[in-house]
Amino acid sequence: MATVSVVSKLTARCEMCPSRSSGVCCGLSDGELEHLCGLMRHRRLQAGEQVIHQDDVSDVFAIIISGTVKLTRVLPDGREQIVGLLGPADCLGDLFLEGASHNTAECVTNTVLCCFPRDRFETYLRDHQDLERRLLTLAMRDLDEARDWLVTLGRKNASEKVATFLLWLLEKQQTAKASPFAASAATLELPLSRQEIGDFLGLTVETVSRQMTKLRAAGAIRLNTNHQIAIDDVDKLRRIAEQSSV
Amino acid sequence: MATVSVVSKLTARCEMCPSRSSGVCCGLSDGELEHLCGLMRHRRLQAGEQVIHQDDVSDVFAIIISGTVKLTRVLPDGREQIVGLLGPADCLGDLFLEGASHNTAECVTNTVLCCFPRDRFETYLRDHQDLERRLLTLAMRDLDEARDWLVTLGRKNASEKVATFLLWLLEKQQTAKASPFAASAATLELPLSRQEIGDFLGLTVETVSRQMTKLRAAGAIRLNTNHQIAIDDVDKLRRIAEQSSV
DNA sequence: CGGAGCCTTGAGTCGTTTCAAAGCAAGTGG
DNA sequence: CCACTTGCTTTGAAACGACTCAAGGCTCCG
Numbered sequence: 001m002a003t004v005s006v007v008s009k010l011t012a013r014c015e016m017c018p019s020r021s022s023g024v025c026c027g028l029s030d031g032e033l034e035h036l037c038g039l040m041r042h043r044r045l046q047a048g049e050q051v052i053h054q055d056d057v058s059d060v061f062a063i064i065i066s067g068t069v070k071l072t073r074v075l076p077d078g079r080e081q082i083v084g085l086l087g088p089a090d091c092l093g094d095l096f097l098e099g100a101s102h103n104t105a106e107c108v109t110n111t112v113l114c115c116f117p118r119d120r121f122e123t124y125l126r127d128h129q130d131l132e133r134r135l136l137t138l139a140m141r142d143l144d145e146a147r148d149w150l151v152t153l154g155r156k157n158a159s160e161k162v163a164t165f166l167l168w169l170l171e172k173q174q175t176a177k178a179s180p181f182a183a184s185a186a187t188l189e190l191p192l193s194r195q196e197i198g199d200f201l202g203l204t205v206e207t208v209s210r211q212m213t214k215l216r217a218a219g220a221i222r223l224n225t226n227h228q229i230a231i232d233d234v235d236k237l238r239r240i241a242e243q244s245s246v
Numbered sequence: 247m248a249t250v251s252v253v254s255k256l257t258a259r260c261e262m263c264p265s266r267s268s269g270v271c272c273g274l275s276d277g278e279l280e281h282l283c284g285l286m287r288h289r290r291l292q293a294g295e296q297v298i299h300q301d302d303v304s305d306v307f308a309i310i311i312s313g314t315v316k317l318t319r320v321l322p323d324g325r326e327q328i329v330g331l332l333g334p335a336d337c338l339g340d341l342f343l344e345g346a347s348h349n350t351a352e353c354v355t356n357t358v359l360c361c362f363p364r365d366r367f368e369t370y371l372r373d374h375q376d377l378e379r380r381l382l383t384l385a386m387r388d389l390d391e392a393r394d395w396l397v398t399l400g401r402k403n404a405s406e407k408v409a410t411f412l413l414w415l416l417e418k419q420q421t422a423k424a425s426p427f428a429a430s431a432a433t434l435e436l437p438l439s440r441q442e443i444g445d446f447l448g449l450t451v452e453t454v455s456r457q458m459t460k461l462r463a464a465g466a467i468r469l470n471t472n473h474q475i476a477i478d479d480v481d482k483l484r485r486i487a488e489q490s491s492v
Numbered sequence: 493c494g495g496a497g498c499c500t501t502g503a504g505t506c507g508t509t510t511c512a513a514a515g516c517a518a519g520t521g522g
Numbered sequence: 523c524c525a526c527t528t529g530c531t532t533t534g535a536a537a538c539g540a541c542t543c544a545a546g547g548c549t550c551c552g
Binding site: 440454455458459472 | 498499501
């Protein structure tokens with residue numbers, strides 16, 4: 001009975017965690033979960049804090065519990081590109097990577113992480129193929145998503161880019177909440193600033209701003225605040241995103 | 247003795263294969279290799295043939311023995327983006343993917359593949375964690391590379407893009423041959439047409455062509471044929487690729 | 493020799509960037 | 523409580539770079 005209470009104490013928070021229901025941790029047995037919980041430490045970070053630094057060796061592997069983290073790369077002359085946007089249940093850290101990380105991971109909002117010492121997590125993986133399989137699946141999902149952005153960055157124009165981005169965020173947000181929204185009248189939390197949206201889409205702040213104004217003028221969206229917008233016409237947004245001139 | 251000769255017959259070609267020395271197959275024991283060889287079938291394809299079709303379910307997993315294969319995605323209106331370029335030792339096919347593939351895989355040159363029925367390869371993986379680990383590592387490498395291209399597509403201009411592409415090809419080609427070239431006077435095989443380079447870099451044919459001319463005029467490269475160029479000044483190319491205005 | 497396919501070059505257009513200024517919201521100190 | 527700073531966003535005007543359209547050049551091959 002004593003052990004049972006210890007188990008429930010350790011893993012209690014896990015039951016609330018998005019990673020337990022839809023992330024790496026889903027599918028873990030109670031025993032596995034308990035073991036991993038022994039390695040884990042929660043960490044609270046403020047917006048702007050960096051978890052991983054480009055060109056530095058990182059020994060962290062973490063699961064995001066709440067908040068948004070951006071992965072960025074910068075060119076020698078300072079130009080910046082966001083190469084990934086992570087939210088609750090997403091993983092952070094380069095497993096099995098030798099040498100320095102190629103990304104900077106920076107908190108966009110206040111964030112709570114579930115952190116593991118990377119080496120101990122990697123060791124644990126060696127005996128748990130199911131978990132490693134899950135990580136392989138996630139890596140392939142990330143790759144697929146990165147390639148989608150290649151299409152957007154390489155072949156779409158500014159309005160298509162912004163519309164695509166908003167739709168992507170909307171979908172991400174809806175699957176996270178698992179709430180079957182009606183096709184219209186959704187509200188969207190925008191964690192990124194205009195500058196950051198530009199850094200994501202390969203545009204300047206001004207262009208992003210202009211496109212938002214255009215979308216507003218077209219009746220597709222309304223700007224509640226700079227970080228919260230109402231999606232009035234999803235279909236119009238979709239048409240703009242793919243310029244399907246039907 | 248009979249079994250030994252069967253083994254050597256089955257796996258004989260593997261010893262010449264780039265995947266054996268640097269791809270998925272390196273690290274496999276003789277027994278593992280033999281087993282996999284039992285599943286494998288070689289397949290010869292001509293330039294232009296498609297191995298996987300976007301939006302179709304694919305049941306192939308393959309290793310490229312020779313040739314170049316491009317992964318592309320097309321938008322509803324026909325715009326095309328190359329999202330990956332595969333060469334000898336690279337893997338082809340979406341393991342564990344449910345549903346249709348998101349890429350089209352098309353041979354750029356004549357190609358020889360080492361093909362596996364996907365389900366049988368997946369089954370084999372379940373009992374061979376070392377191999378699955380290797381696939382995880384490769385997936386993460388692909389992800390890393392895709393993100394590098396995000397930076398290039400999102401933040402670099404036309405000349406930087408073309409220079410970056412040439413340097414990337416050069417490096418790919420040199421590590422493939424494992425030949426420690428001198429820093430200058432290398433020769434580069436260009437499997438892609440101008441149009442395809444454009445589809446890779448998010449540019450038009452004309453822009454690619456103009457940039458090549460500019461690089462030639464700057465003395466960085468010489469065009470032997472349209473598909474073979476001499477790299478005269480790698481450093482100049484590097485400076486152009488990152489615009490490091492030193 | 494003549495055609496087909498790809499590559500190059502030129503001229504003009506259009507879209508995004510650049511540079512500059514003004515608008516707006518939140519927070520601070522008098 | 524109001525003036526003031528600060529940071530982000532929006533808007534405008536001009537410059538620039540990549541695209542579009544059109545023509546001409548080069549190579550390979552029948």
